[in-house]
Amino acid sequence: MSNVGIVIVSHSPLVAEGTADMVRQMVGHDVPLAWCGGDPAGGLGTSVESIIKAIERAWSDAGVAILVDLGGAETNSEMAVEMLGSPRSEKVVVCNAPIVEGAIMAATEASGGASLAEVQATAHELSPA
Amino acid sequence: MTLTGAQIKALIEAVAGDIIAHADELTRLDAAIGDADHGINMKRGAEAVLAEADTISAMPLPAALQAVGMKLVMTVGGASGPLYGTLALSLGRELAVNTFDEALCKATDAVAARGKSEAGQKTMLDVLFPVAAALRSARPMNDLPAIAEAAAEATIPVKAQRGRASFLGDRSIGHMDPGARSASLITAAIVRTLEVAK
Numbered sequence: 001m002s003n004v005g006i007v008i009v010s011h012s013p014l015v016a017e018g019t020a021d022m023v024r025q026m027v028g029h030d031v032p033l034a035w036c037g038g039d040p041a042g043g044l045g046t047s048v049e050s051i052i053k054a055i056e057r058a059w060s061d062a063g064v065a066i067l068v069d070l071g072g073a074e075t076n077s078e079m080a081v082e083m084l085g086s087p088r089s090e091k092v093v094v095c096n097a098p099i100v101e102g103a104i105m106a107a108t109e110a111s112g113g114a115s116l117a118e119v120q121a122t123a124h125e126l127s128p129a
Numbered sequence: 130m131t132l133t134g135a136q137i138k139a140l141i142e143a144v145a146g147d148i149i150a151h152a153d154e155l156t157r158l159d160a161a162i163g164d165a166d167h168g169i170n171m172k173r174g175a176e177a178v179l180a181e182a183d184t185i186s187a188m189p190l191p192a193a194l195q196a197v198g199m200k201l202v203m204t205v206g207g208a209s210g211p212l213y214g215t216l217a218l219s220l221g222r223e224l225a226v227n228t229f230d231e232a233l234c235k236a237t238d239a240v241a242a243r244g245k246s247e248a249g250q251k252t253m254l255d256v257l258f259p260v261a262a263a264l265r266s267a268r269p270m271n272d273l274p275a276i277a278e279a280a281a282e283a284t285i286p287v288k289a290q291r292g293r294a295s296f297l298g299d300r301s302i303g304h305m306d307p308g309a310r311s312a313s314l315i316t317a318a319i320v321r322t323l324e325v326a327k
Contacts (some may be wrong), residue, residue, distance in 0.1 A: 039206030041173060045166065048202050048210065071292055072208035075243065079202055079211035 004110040005058035007034035007075045008103050009051055009064045011044045013037035017068075019100050022081030027107040034058035035089045046073045051080035055092060065092040065123065067103040091116065097123035136322070137158070137193050141308035143318040145175035145182075153313055158307035162294035167307040168205055194221030206246070209291060209308060212253065215243045230264040237261045250290035251301065253308035256280045260316055270320055277316035281309040301305035 010016035014036035034057035039045025081092045102123040109122040145201035156168030198218030223232035235255040260278045289301035
């Protein structure tokens with residue numbers, strides 16, 4: 001698929017899956033979409049390994065935008081991007097946006113064929129300056 | 130800096146052992162100002178590294194540190210996984226080309242970049258920076274545990290500006306930062322082991 005992919009990373013698998021459900025219902029199936037949530041032991045938290053796998057599931061040559069909830073999700077997502085290695089890591093961005101609204105707005109933008117930079121900018125507009 | 134396999138194994142056992150022994154304390158500190166998982170997460174990482182202590186300690190120090198870092202990144206979860214993982218990964222990479230004090234300074238900078246943080250924000254950096262600076266100014270290794278402990282204590286009156294604790298604003302004042310505490314525990318375990326080995 002040539003549209004930018006969206007990855008949702010939450011501390012809670014329920015939040016991540018619920019956010020993905022909303023994206024699917026509101027935006028449809030024209031955007032590669034994956035989610036992950038929970039730490040390596042299955043508790044609340046995030047896992048670098050799961051994030052890497054989610055990026056691979058949502059992979060698009062146009063790039064992948066990641067939406068995160070709290071701090072550890074952001075730090076782990078940035079670590080995951082780095083571990084993908086060049087050149088793939090250059091096509092993945094972590095968005096600074098609220099996770100639910102950001103995922104829906106980013107996916108909406110992506111479904112229209114927008115570039116990774118446009119998708120990221122749309123999500124960022126949701127953040128308080 | 131070169132260490133024998135036996136020394137590397139002793140270091141892994143000392144650091145992991147102390148983290149596991151203090152896991153409840155770290156979690157209590159984190160419960161006060163964070164999300165009550167620092168001890169649990171660090172213990173999981175320590176156990177994962179311990180389980181591979183034989184394999185890791187057979188490697189030269191730079192590779193061993195990178196293996197430890199990768200293990201922490203993959204198993205710890207939370208923000209401490211990528212932060213301590215980056216510290217070990219970066220220290221390993223730098224040690225291949227630098228002296229230990231220089232490598233520790235660079236690895237600490239890498240942690241600051243990973244966490245988008247700096248000194249004085251009530252984080253593990255408040256211990257790592259003074260320890261790295263003391264090493265660089267050729268202070269005896271024996272002084273480091275006290276420097277680290279005092280630096281961790283000094284986070285108590287500070288208002289958190291990074292991490293979950295920053296959500297609490299002024300209410301984060303009066304509690305020791307759990308990451309600073311774990312960094313001070315690790316410093317003490319390393320120095321204790323290397324001093325015995327002398």
